[in-house]
Amino acid sequence: MTGVLTQSPSSTEVTLTDLEAYVQSDGRVELVQQVRAKINELGIQYIYYQFVSLTGKITGKGAPADHWETMAEKGIQLVYGATVNLALDRTQNYLGYGPESAELVAIPDPETFCQLPWDKRVARVYCFCFRNREEEENPGAFLTSDCRGNLKRIHDEFKLKHGLQLRHGCEPEMMWLKKGPDGKPDGGATKPNCYHIDQFEELRPVFLRVIEYSRAMGLDMIQGDHEDAPGQLELNFMYDDALRTADRLTTYRQICAQVGREFNLIACFMSKPFMGVSASGCHHNLSLWRDGEETVKTFDLETLPGLEGNYTYSHGGENTFLPVVSDSPRLPGPIGLNCIGGVIAHLGALTAIGCSTVNSYRRLWDAGFWAPVYSDWGYQNRTCGLRVSAPGRFEYRAVDSMVNPYLMAGAILKAFDDGITKNLDPGDPEHRNIYTAMEEGKQVKKLPMSLGEALERLADDEVIKSALPGDMYRLFDEYKRDEWIRFLATVSNWDMDNYIACLP
Known part of the structure; x- marks a missing residue:
C-alpha cells in the first residue's frame, strides 16, 4: 500500500512510492540498526540478499557486510526476468520479461536476517521486490512478480x-x-x-x-x-x-x-x-x-x-x-x-x-x-x-x-x-x-x-x-x-521403447 508523509500541518501532503513507504516504515530504522549490531557481534563478513522466483527457486545477490546500511536503504538491482529464472522458452526467447525490461529493486526485510550455520562468516536476508525507481509507469511500486511480497499483502488484506x-x-x-x-x-x-x-x-x-x-x-x-x-x-x-x-x-x-x-x-x-x-x-x-x-x-x-x-x-x-x-x-x-x-x-x-x-x-x-x-x-x-x-x-x-x-x-x-x-x-x-x-x-x-x-x-x-x-x-x-508444450514435443525413452520396432 502507498504511504503518505506529511511534512508539516500546513504543508502539502507528499505521496510516497511503495518502495519509499517501506524503507521509511515505522520501526524499520531500529531493525536496520539491530542487524548492524548482529553483524558486529557475530563477525558477519558477507550477506546474501535473496528472494524467491515463480518456481520457488532462491535467487538474488551477495555483498560484503560493510555495505549493509546502503543495501537496507537502496537495495540490490537485477533484471525483472530473475523472478522467472531468466528462463528461455522453446523458441529461445526469454519468458516473461525481455532484455529490454528494467531492473527490479529488492529491499531487505531486516527481520529475516540470519547467520548461515555452515559458514558463520555469511548471513542471509529475504527481500521484498519493487519496480525500478525510474520506471515511467508506477515507479517504485510493489513488483507483482514477487511471490513473497504478494503473499504478505494477500494475508494482510485477509x-x-x-x-x-x-x-x-x-x-x-x-x-x-x-x-x-x-x-x-x-x-x-x-x-x-x-x-x-x-x-x-x-x-x-x-x-x-x-x-x-x-x-x-x-x-x-x-x-x-x-x-x-x-x-x-x-x-x-x-x-x-x-x-x-x-x-x-x-x-x-x-x-x-x-x-x-x-x-x-x-x-x-x-x-x-x-x-x-x-x-x-x-x-x-x-x-x-x-x-x-x-x-x-x-x-x-x-x-x-x-x-x-x-x-x-x-x-x-x-x-x-x-x-x-x-x-x-x-x-x-x-x-x-x-x-x-x-x-x-x-x-x-x-x-x-x-x-x-x-x-x-x-x-x-x-x-x-x-x-x-x-x-x-x-x-x-x-x-x-x-x-x-x-x-x-x-x-x-x-x-x-x-x-x-x-x-x-x-x-x-x-x-x-x-x-x-x-x-x-x-x-x-x-x-x-x-x-x-x-x-x-x-x-x-x-x-x-x-x-x-x-x-x-x-x-x-x-x-x-x-x-x-x-x-x-x-x-x-x-x-x-x-x-507443458516442451514436454509434449519431447521424444523420450518411452517413445523409443514402444515405437522404434512397431513396424513393419
Whole structure:
C-alpha cells in the first residue's frame, strides 16, 4: 500500500512510492540498526540478499557486510526476468520479461536476517521486490512478480477483512539420492521401507545435521520419519503464520541442499523420481486463528544468530476450525466448513499451484500410493483431496514437494475468503474409501490429471487467479504452458521403447 508523509500541518501532503513507504516504515530504522549490531557481534563478513522466483527457486545477490546500511536503504538491482529464472522458452526467447525490461529493486526485510550455520562468516536476508525507481509507469511500486511480497499483502488484506490469521504447517517430503560417477542420481541412499527405524538410522548423520542447521535458523523441528520411497525422509517443523512458514520451508530446502553437498548426496525435491513407490508430497495443514500472541523461541542457543523474527512463533488465541457442536466432536466449526467449501469449489485451479510441474502428475497417475485424485473431503480419509487430520485443522493434500509455498498459501487464502464470503457448504464428509463410494454411485469431480488440464482450470477460475495479481498470472501461465508444450514435443525413452520396432 502507498504511504503518505506529511511534512508539516500546513504543508502539502507528499505521496510516497511503495518502495519509499517501506524503507521509511515505522520501526524499520531500529531493525536496520539491530542487524548492524548482529553483524558486529557475530563477525558477519558477507550477506546474501535473496528472494524467491515463480518456481520457488532462491535467487538474488551477495555483498560484503560493510555495505549493509546502503543495501537496507537502496537495495540490490537485477533484471525483472530473475523472478522467472531468466528462463528461455522453446523458441529461445526469454519468458516473461525481455532484455529490454528494467531492473527490479529488492529491499531487505531486516527481520529475516540470519547467520548461515555452515559458514558463520555469511548471513542471509529475504527481500521484498519493487519496480525500478525510474520506471515511467508506477515507479517504485510493489513488483507483482514477487511471490513473497504478494503473499504478505494477500494475508494482510485477509486479516483486515476477516480478523483471522492463517497458520499452517507443511510436511516436506524429499529424497536423499546417491551420486553416480558422473555426478548424476544413482538411486536412493536407503531402501524404500516406510517408518523403518533401521533405514532412518542409516541416514542419521544426514538428518541430525539438517536438524542442527534448521534449529540454528529458527525452525522448531518436531518429528520425522523414513517414508516409503528410496532415501525418502519427512522432517517436520512447527506450524506458524503463513509467511513465516513459507520462509521456513524455503530455508529448509536451502539447508538440505547444503547438507547434501557435505555428505556427497543429492537433496531431491522432485516429486516423482521413481515409479512404483510413493512420490514426495508437501501436505499443508491449515487453520484460521483469531487473536493470539507472538513468542520468541531460543532453542537453548547462547546467542541468537539472527534477528528475533526468525525465531518468532504465533500461538494461542481462538482456533476457528475447532468443532463447536457437542454431538459432532469431529465436525469443524462454521468457518472451517466454509473454508473447506471454498477449497473444494476451487480445487481444480488450486491443483495448478500445488502440482505445478509435468512430473507432479506422475504422482497422481501412479495409482495405489495414496496421492489424492478426487475432489472431496472426510475425516482421516486419505483417498480425498482434503481430510480433517485432527480437531482444529485440515490437511490439503493436492500439493507436492516442488510447490512454491508463497503462491500456494496465497491461493488457499483466496479460496478461504470465497468460502467465508459466500458461506459455501462443502456437503457431508465422506467416510468411505472414495473409490468404493464411486462404485456405489457417488458423483465426484476428478482433479486435473495433467499440467495442461490444470492450467485450463486455473484460467477459468477468477478467484484463484486473484492470488496471482498483476504480472504474476501472466508469468505463471506463460512459464508453465511452455513447460507443458516442451514436454509434449519431447521424444523420450518411452517413445523409443514402444515405437522404434512397431513396424513393419
